Amino acid sequence: MKLVRLFIIFLLSIIFFAFVSPRVKAENEFSVDATVTYDVQDSGKTVVSHSLVLENNFSTLYATNYSLGLENIDAQNIKVADSGGKPIPFDVQNNGSSTKITVNFPDAVVGKNSQRRFSISYDNGSFAVRTGEIWEVSIPRLGEQTSFRSYQILLKIPSSFGLEAYISPQPKDSQITDKGYAYSFNRSDIIQTGISAGFGQFQIFSYSLSYHLENPLGKSAKVQIAIPPDTAFQKVYIQKLDPKPANVIIGPDGNWLAEYVLTPRQRVDVSVSGSVQIFASFRTFPKPTDRELSDNLRETEFWQVNDPQIKSLAAELKTPRAIYEYVASLLKYDFDRVKPNVQRMGALSALQNPSQAICMEFTDLFIAIARAAGIPAREINGYAYTENPELQPLSLVADVLHAWPEYYDKDKGVWIPIDPTWASTSGGINYFDKLDLRHFAFVIHGESSITPYPPGSYKLGSNPQKDVYVSFGKLPEERISNLHISFAPVRVLPFLNSIYSVRIENPGPQAMHDVYSTTYFDNKEVNRNYIEVIPPYSNYKIDVTVPFSVLGKGSPDIVEVKAGGSSISIETNKTQVITYSLLTISALLILVMTAVLIKLRKVTFGRLFATIASTSQKISGKFFKKTPENKTNP
Template sequence: MTTGHADYDVAYAIAPTGTTIVTQSVILTNNLTNLYPQKYSILIDSEKIKNVIAYDKQGQITPAITQTDGKTEILLTFNDKVVGVGKSMTFTLRFENGDIAQKNGAIWEVNIPGAPADADIASYDVSLTVPSAFGSNAYMTPLPANGTKWIRDQMVAGGISAAYGETQYFDMELSYHLENPRVTPESIDIALPPDTAHQTVTITSLDPKPTTVTRDPDGNWLARYTLNPGENIDVTARLTASIALLPKDGYTDSITREEYLKADQYWETTDPAIISLANEYRTPRAIYDYVVSKLSYDYNRVNQNPIRKGAAQALATPAQSICMEFTDLFIAIARAAGIPAREVVGYAYTTNSKLRPLSLVTDVLHAWPEYFDEERSVWVPVDPTWAKTTGGINYFDKLDFNHIAFAIHGVSSRTPYPAGSYRKEGKAGKDVRVGFGSPPEAPAMGELTTRIEMPKRVIGGVTTQGQAIIENSSGVAVSDVSVSIQSTPVDVAIYRQKKSIPPYGSLQIPITLTVPNMWRKSQGRISAEVNGTTTHFAFDIQPVYFMMLPVALVSLLIFLLIAIAVMKPPFLWNIFKKP
C-alpha cells in the first residue's frame, strides 16, 4: 500500500508576452495512520523558471530551487502536518515558466508537458488560458476531455500541443562547396530544399546558375553543375520557405509502392527482429508509439560527430539513440509491415535543445520519418524523436510549423545529401543560415517559356526529329503543367501532364514528323500550348524530288564527263589539242 494519493488541478495562464503562470493546486490524502507527507518535489524541463511561490494552510513555504542540465527542481517542505487515514492536506505551488509559450516568427506555439504515469496520482486536471492576441488556433492536441479541461489519462499519454497562426515563413542562405579532383569533367547534383505537401519554396537567387534543375522520384530538386578537371566552385542559394500545418488543397503524391517497401542500408526490413516487430505493430501509429517507448535519446552522443547505426543496431542499443535511429527504426518496421515510408533530413527550428534537440551536429540538421497515406495519396510527416524528448507531445497527428525539408531519402537511404553536407574542409562559420521571414506582398508566380527546335526545312516523305522545350525561368516551381502539341499538314497530337517543373528546370518533349510527299513547295506549322499559352513554329516543306535534284544534276555531269573522255568528239579534241 502506498502512503497516499494526490489530486492535481493545474492551471496554465499565458500572458500576451508569452510568459506562462503555472498554478498547481494539490490535495494529498493519507492512506496510512502513522505516516504523512513532509516534502514535495517537482522536476521541470526548463531553466526559465522564476517567481516561485508556495503555501499550505499554515502559510508560505520557502522553496529550495536547483537548476542544472536544462532542468529546474523545486523542493517544498510543508508547514502543515496532517496525520490519519483519509486525512488530506492542500498546498499550492505557483511559478512562471518561459518555455511553455514561444513566439516563433508568425506563429505562437504552446507546449505543456505531460504527467508521469504514477499510480499515486488519482486525478490530474489541466486548464489553459490563452490571450486573444495570439490569433486563431491552428491546432490543439489532444482536445480537452470535457470541453474545458484535460484529464489524467490524456496527460499521462502525452502533453498538450497547440499553435496559433496559419503559416510560418523562413529565409534561408545555403552554401555548397563543390570539388572535382578528377582529370576529366564531372557533373555534380546538389539538393535544394523542395516543395512538399506542407512546404513551398522560392529561390530568390542561385549563384552560379546550374546547368539545369530536375525533380527526382522523391520530389527532391537537384541542381546540376559541371566542373572541369581540378575545378572548385562555391554555390550560394538564397531561398524563402512557407510552412503550413495542413497539406495544400488538392495536393497529392504518386509513388511506385515497391520502392518504398524495399530493404536498404540502415533499413534492414529482412532482419528477424524487425520482421517480428512488423508482425506485431501493423499501423503507423502503433509503430510510432513503439519507437517512442523503445528508444531513449542520448544527449552525449549528439556532440560526438555520431555515426549512423541503422534500425537493427538501434534495437540492440536503444539507450544510445538520436534522431537518425528514431527515424531509421520507424522506417524499417513500417516497410516490413507493408507501409511505404521514407526519411526527411532538414532544419527544425528549436528554442530548447533539450526538449527539441537537433542531432546532426554539422550545421544543426534534424531527421524525421514520413509514411504514405494511401487513401489521401500524400506523405505524412511524424517526429518520434521530439515526441520522446518533450515527454509525449503529439508529433503524430500533426507536425508543426518548424520542420523544413532539405532532402528526402526514399528511393535511397543515403542520397541526395542535404545542404550542410558540402562544407569546405577547414572552413569556419555556417553553411546553413535560417531565420524567420515575412509574408510576401504577393504570391510568387512561375514563368514558363516554350521553344520548338525543328529544322526550318522539311522534306516530304522523310521522317524529321525535333523537340519542344518548356523552361521554367523563375525561382518558383510550376505545378500541374499541361502540354498539347499539334501540327499541320501532318496530323501530330502529343499530350503531356507534368506534376511540377522545378525552378530553373525544363521539360523536353520529342516530336517526330513524317510529312506526306508533295509535288510543290508548301508550309507547315507546329503549335505547342502550355497552360493556355500557345507557341507557333513554321517550317517549309519541299517535295522529295528537291532533295534528289542535286544528286541528279551531279550524276548527269559525271555522265557527260565520262562520255567526253570515252568518245573524244573531234570539235572538243581540236580545241584542247596542243598546236
Template sequence: MYRLLKILFLLVFFFAFLISPAKADENLTSDYQVTAEAKTDRTMHFTYNISLKNNTSEIYASSYSMILDRMNPANIKAFDSVGPLDAVVTNQNSQAKITVNFSRPVVGKDKILSFTLNYDAVDSIKKSGQAWEVMIPKLSDSAQINNYHLVLKIPSSFGKPAYLSPDPFSKMEINGFQIYEFNKNQLSQFGILGAFGNFQIFNFTLIYHLSNPLKSNISTQIALPPDTAYQIMTFQSLEPKPINVEQDNDGNWLATYFLNKGQKLDVIAKGRVQIISQPNLDFQMNEPFVDKQEYLKPQKYWEVDDQQIINLAQQLKTPEKIYDYVVKTLKYDYGKLEVKRERMGARAVLNNPDQAICTEFSDLFIALARAAGIPARELTGYSYTDNPQNKPLSLNQDILHAWPEYWDESLNIWKQVDPTWENTTGVIDFFHNMDLNHFVFAIHGLDSEKPLPAGAYKTSNQNTRDIDITFGKYLEGPNLDLEFIFNLPKKVYSEFKTNGSIQIENTGGEAVYNKDFLIETDQFTLLSLNQKHLNVIPPYGTISLPIAFKSQKLIWEGVGSINGKINNQSYEYKIRVSSFIVLFTKAILLIAAVFLFVVFLLKIYIKFSKSDTINP
C-alpha cells in the same frame, strides 16, 4: 527542447489536539480545478480553485504551499470567500515556493476550505518563429490529490495545434479560444507539451562545394531541398544558375552543373521554407509515379531479408507498433555526437541497441516496416532544437537529422514520424503529429545513401559550416514565372512535316504543379499531341515537349503560328510558310522564261546574221 518541471503540492497542517500526525492524503480530500490561459504577451495565467475537505474533526489546514521548479511566478494573488489571503513567495536555487496563509480555520469533519490562487508564469510559453510553444508541468505527489481537472485555453490566433501531448479528453473552440481539458491520470506521468501554429517559416542559406579532380569535363548534380507533403519551398536565388533542375523518382530536386577539368565551384542557394504539421493530402498528385513495391526492397542499412528483422516484423505488423518498438528498444548514444561515426544499419543496431543515433532509429524503423510490407524511406535534413539533450542532432560541421516516413494507405500519402525525438524527449508523440521544426533536405527511398543532402557537399579536408537557418516571416509567394523557348525554324515548306520542340522554363523560385499545356495552331495541322499535363516543373527547371506539324494546305504560302497556352497565358511563335511546289514551279517557269528569252535572242541574232550575209 522542453525540460519537465515538477510542481509539488505541500499541505501544512495545524493540529488542534495533541494527537499523532497523520498523512495529508489520509486527513484531507483535495480537489483542484485549474485553468491555464495563454496570453499573447507570452505569459501563462494560472488560476487554481482548490477545495480541501477535512476527513477528521481533529485536523484542519492552516496554510498551503506550492513549490514550482524552475519557474518564476509573478502577480501572485490568493483569496477566499471572505477576501484576500496572505500569499508569500520565496526563492531558493531554481525553485519558487508560494505559501498561502489562511485567515480563518475551517474545523470539523467533512468541512471544506475553498480558496483561489492566481499567478502568471513566463516560463510556460514562448514563441519560436511563427509557432507558439506551451509547457505546463506534470503533477508530483499526485497521490495526495483526489481530483484534478485542468482546462488549457489557447487563443485561436495562435493557430491549430502542431502537436499536443498528452491527448486531451475534451477539446472545443469557444469565444476565440481553443479549449483543451485534462485530468489527473493524464498529468500524473507527463506534463502538457504543445506547439500551436498553422505553419513555421525558416530562412536558409545553403552552400554546396563542388570540384572536378579529373582531367576531363564532367556534369554533376546537387540535391536542392524539395517540396513535400509537409513543406513548401521558395528559392530567392540559386547562383550560379544550373543547366537544369529535375525531379527524380523519390521526389528530390536535382540541379545539374557542368564542371571543366580541375574546376572548383561553390553553389549558394538562398530562400525560405514553409513547414506545416499536418500533411497536405493533395500532394500525392505531385509525387512521381513509382511502384510502391520498390520501397519494400532491401537496401544497404535496411536488411529487410534478415531473419531476425523478418520475425520481428511479423510480430509487430503495423506502422505504430513498429514505431513504438523502435522508440522503446533503442537508446540514444549522445557520445556519438562528438565523433565521426560509421552508420550501423538496422541489423547491427538490433544487436547493439544502446549505440543508436537518429540514423539507426530511422534505419530500424524502415527495415521493419519494409519487412512487414509497409513502404518506408528515410528523410535527411535540418531540425530546429533549442535543447540538444531532449532533441539531439548529428553534429558534424553542420546540423543534420534523419527521420523516417511510411506510406499511409488510408490517407494515400507519405507520413513522417520521428522515433528518435520521441525517445529522447520521452513525452512528445511524434507518430500521430509532427512538429513544425523538420526541414527535409533529401529523400532516400530507392537508394539508402543518395542523393547527399545539403551540408554534405564538401571538398577534401574541408571543415566549414555550410548551413545557415533562421526564423523567417510569411511572405506571399511569387507569381507564376514561366518562359517559353520555341526550338522551331523560322521558315517551313507546306508540303513537308516539321519537327521541333517547345521548352517551358520555370524561372521562378517555386515549383509549378499540375498545369495543362495546350498547343494551338494557325494555318497548321498538329501531328503530335495538342495537350500535355505538366505534373511538376521544379524551380529553375526546364521541360522540353516535342512537336510535329505541317501546313493545312498542301500548296500554300503565307504566315502561320504555333501558340502555347498555360495558366491563362498565351505565347505565340510566327512561322513563314513557303510552298516547295510553288517554288519549284516558279523555278521551272523562270528557267523556261530564261530559255525562251535566250531562244528569242538567238533567233534575232541569227536573223540579223543572215541579213548581214545577204547585203554585203
C-alpha cells in the same frame, strides 16, 4: 464528580487536537481535488490558477498547511486566496530550478469530509512562446508520484493566436469561445507527456545553403546537388541559385537535383537561398506510384528488412504507431556519439545496442520494422529547430542536421512525418499524431538509404566552413512563378514536316505543379502534355511538329503553345509552303507534258534540247552586253 469527569475528557480532547492533528499531512489522510487553469493572454503571458479542494479523511486530523512544488517554472506574481477571495499567507522557497509554495492556513477545518477551498495563482512567460509565425504552447507534465483524487486541466488560448495547428495529447473536450479556444484534459492525459500545442497556419524559415563542387577528372563531368524539395508538408521558395544550373530535375523519391556541367579540374561554389513554408496539415500533393511504394519496402544496407529478428518484431507490432512507440521506448540517446564522421550503425545494430542510438538509429530501426511489416517507410534528412538540444537533439553533425522517418498512410494518400528520437528525449511528447512545425526536409531517402547527400555535406578541404544557415523568416514578396516559353527550330526544310523544340522554363521562385502544355494550330488545340511538377530553375522540353501539305491546306499559319498562364506564338511561313507547292506542281506538269509529247513523237530529244538551248541563249542575251573587247572585226 460527574462534572469533573466531563472536564477531564474535554481537556484530553483539546490536548489531542492541539498536539497531534496539526502535524499530520500524510497523503492518505487527505483527499485533494485540483482544477488547474492555464489562461494564455494575447501577449503570451500565462496566468496559472490552481483551484484546490482539501478534504479531511479522518475526524481527528486536519491540515495546517499545503505545499505546491514547481519544477523549471518561473512563477511570478504569486497569490493565494480562500474561496471568498481573502488572501492567505504563504512562503516561497527557491532551490535552483525548484520552487516551493507553502500555504499556511490561519484557521482549522476539523471533521471528517470537511473541505477547505482555496486557490494558488501565478504568472509565467515561457509556457507560450512565439517562434516565427507560430505560437507554441508547452504545459509541463504531471508526475506520477503526485497524489490527487481528481485533477483537471483547462487550457485557454486567445483567438489572436490563430487556428489550431496541432495539439497533443488530444483533449477530452474542446470548445470555441468568444475569446478563443478552451481545451480540457484529465490527469491520465498528462502524466507522461504534458501538453504540446501550436497555433497558426504555417511556419516560415529562411535558409542559406552553400555547396562546394570539384571535378577532379581530365574531362567534363556532370555533377548533381540536392536542394530542398516541396513535400506535402512544405513549400519551398528559391530566390537565389547561383550559378544557374543546366537544369533541375526530379530525382528518386521526389528529390530536387540541380545539374551542373564542370569542365576538367574545375571548382565551383554554389549558393542557394530562399524561404520555406512548413504547414500544420498536409496539402494536395502528387501521390507516389506503385513502383515507388514498392521501392520503399526493399531491404538496404542499413534497413535489414529480411532479418529474422526484425521480421519477428514487425509481425508483433504491425502498425506504424506501435512501431513508433516501441522504438521511442527501447532506444536511448547517446550524446557521446554526436561527433563528426560517426559510424552509422543501421537498424539491426541499433536493436542490439539500444543505449548507443542517435537520430539515425531511431530512424533506421523504425524504417526497417515498418518495411518488414509491409508499410512503406523512408528517411528524411534536414533541419529541425530546437531551443534545447538535450530534449530535442540534432545528430547529423554536418552543419547540425537531423534525421526522422516518414511512413505512407494509404488511407490519406500521403507520407506522414514522425520523430521517435524527440519522443524519447523529450519524455514522451507525441511526435506521431502531429509533428511540430520545426522540421524542414532537405533530402528524402527511400530508394537509397544514403543518397542524395543533404546540404552541408558538399565540402572541400580539411577545414570546412559552416554551409547551412536556417532562421525564422517571412514569405518573399515575389513568390509567383511565371513560366518562360521559347521556340527553337530543329528542322525546317522544303517538302518535309517542320520540327520545333519548345523550352518551358521556370525562373522561380516556386515550383509549378499540375501544368498542362497545350499546342494550338490556328487557335485549334492539337496536343496537350501533362507536367506533374516544374521545379524552380528547371526547364522542360517538348517537340512540336508542323505538317507540310500541298498548297498549305493542312499547314497552320500560326503555332501557339500555352503553359501555366504563359504563351508564345510563331508564324510558319505558310506563303513559302504555297510557293514551294506551286513550283513543284509546275515542274511536274512540265515533265508530264514533255513526256506525252515525246511519246507522241511530236517532239524528239534533239529538237527538245535544241529548243531548250535556243531559249536559254535568248534569255541570256537580254542580260549580256557586248563590250569593245568582245566586238569582232568585219
